Amino acid sequence: MGSIVEEGSIKIFGEKKEIVDRKMPVFYNPVMKLNRDISILLLSAFSGLDAVYRKQSTDKRRSSFRIADPLAGSGIRSLRFKKELKEGSIYEIHVNDLKPDYETYLKRNIELNNLNQEEFIIYNEDANLFLEKSAGFDYIDIDPFGSPNPFLDSAIRALRSEGILAVTATDTSALCGSYPGACKRKYWATPLRNHIMHEFGLRILIRKVQLIGLQYEKALIPVFSYAKDHYMRVFFLNTKSKKLCDEISKKHSFLILDEDIYGPVWTGDLWDDNLIEAMQREASILDKESLKFFNLLAEESKIKEFGFYDIHKLAKNNLKGNLPKFETIMNFLVSNGFKVSRTHFSPTGIKTDAPKDLVEKVLFSK
Numbered sequence: 001m002g003s004i005v006e007e008g009s010i011k012i013f014g015e016k017k018e019i020v021d022r023k024m025p026v027f028y029n030p031v032m033k034l035n036r037d038i039s040i041l042l043l044s045a046f047s048g049l050d051a052v053y054r055k056q057s058t059d060k061r062r063s064s065f066r067i068a069d070p071l072a073g074s075g076i077r078s079l080r081f082k083k084e085l086k087e088g089s090i091y092e093i094h095v096n097d098l099k100p101d102y103e104t105y106l107k108r109n110i111e112l113n114n115l116n117q118e119e120f121i122i123y124n125e126d127a128n129l130f131l132e133k134s135a136g137f138d139y140i141d142i143d144p145f146g147s148p149n150p151f152l153d154s155a156i157r158a159l160r161s162e163g164i165l166a167v168t169a170t171d172t173s174a175l176c177g178s179y180p181g182a183c184k185r186k187y188w189a190t191p192l193r194n195h196i197m198h199e200f201g202l203r204i205l206i207r208k209v210q211l212i213g214l215q216y217e218k219a220l221i222p223v224f225s226y227a228k229d230h231y232m233r234v235f236f237l238n239t240k241s242k243k244l245c246d247e248i249s250k251k252h253s254f255l256i257l258d259e260d261i262y263g264p265v266w267t268g269d270l271w272d273d274n275l276i277e278a279m280q281r282e283a284s285i286l287d288k289e290s291l292k293f294f295n296l297l298a299e300e301s302k303i304k305e306f307g308f309y310d311i312h313k314l315a316k317n318n319l320k321g322n323l324p325k326f327e328t329i330m331n332f333l334v335s336n337g338f339k340v341s342r343t344h345f346s347p348t349g350i351k352t353d354a355p356k357d358l359v360e361k362v363l364f365s366k
């Protein structure tokens with residue numbers, strides 16, 4: 001535990017390893033810095049959105065977050081929340097991990113960063129037990145190894161109305177179709193194995209989380225979603241509403257492709273426009289790499305389409321001459337009155353509301 005790692009405004013006792021695994025004495029994964037950066041940006045933006053999302057209240061508890069970090073690992077996420085979120089936006093922060101001697105370890109990190117020990121409520125127990133015993137939270141971050149499934153039920157029950165549930169899934173091989181059987185068992189849907197598999201997998205994950213919410217009449221609407229590297233990440237806004245629950249169910253659909261059936265998946269939006277705008281206003285807190293990724297998502301969020309075109313796949317076999325530049329293709333579609341954006345799901349994809357034959361026209365015309 002001797003060496004020190006720095007991320008954002010925080011230092012922790014730990015190791016920066018190229019390859020991480022669950023047997024590490026303290027789990028710290030540098031690749032997930034962006035995941036934590038985006039969480040901080042979203043919480044910063046969301047706390048300014050009371051008028052849009054959250055019930056107006058003079059009660060301090062309802063205007064600042066009661067945060068739960070049930071699978072905290074090194075604790076870096078909670079430490080960064082405390083240091084980087086605006087003064088007053090955290091009401092309480094509850095940090096838990098099952099690793100032995102967790103309290104001692106986390107207290108050393110709190111001290112290392114000159115933070116106040118009393119501002120962290122530390123637990124060392126099973127995450128489900130921790131959530132079940134709680135009085136409820138406004139923000140719960142489920143960031144497990146692999147699937148979030150074991151923690152969804154207790155997290156959703158502990159989620160307050162107008163609260164946010166953040167979910168990470170790293171079992172992308174199931175969600176993206178390498179193991180269809182595993183996807184059916186774990187996510188109750190048939191995955192797709194083609195160029196849109198990451199978007200499709202993300203939508204499978206969203207529906208699964210929503211189904212758990214529906215049991216408790218909690219409508220979980222995705223407000224910010226993405227797939228990156230080896231993981232998927234979705235932030236849901238919770239509204240206690242039977243009507244909204246029924247509307248969610250209506251947006252769960254199958255996809256029929258070449259006479260095979262895939263899904264069901266969430267067919268609604270992956271991002272909320274108001275939240276994206278609020279995040280854009282705060283985005284200067286991000287470093288260059290995270291900002292680039294966020295800007296791409298913000299651009300893509302304007303196209304309310306399911307799926308995207310893979311330009312290389314479309315061009316295959318039919319192209320006469322060289323592939324036009326992406327910029328040329330996109331300008332052509334815009335000049336024909338359509339919306340268009342690159343997509344974070346694929347470096348060779350474009351999201352657009354233009355019909356396929358128009359995209360092909362620009363590819364195949366000489």
Ligand SMILES: C[S@@+](CC[C@H](N)C(=O)[O-])C[C@H]1O[C@@H](n2cnc3c(N)ncnc32)[C@H](O)[C@@H]1O
Nearest residue numbers: 027071072073077097098099126127143144145
């Ligand atoms: C992927 S790591 C968390 C990373 C952390 N959220 C971050 O941002 O760095 C998952 C953590 O969950 C903990 N864990 C696994 N199963 C648990 C359980 N049932 N209850 C509580 N903690 C658990 C592990 O000890 C590990 O530290």
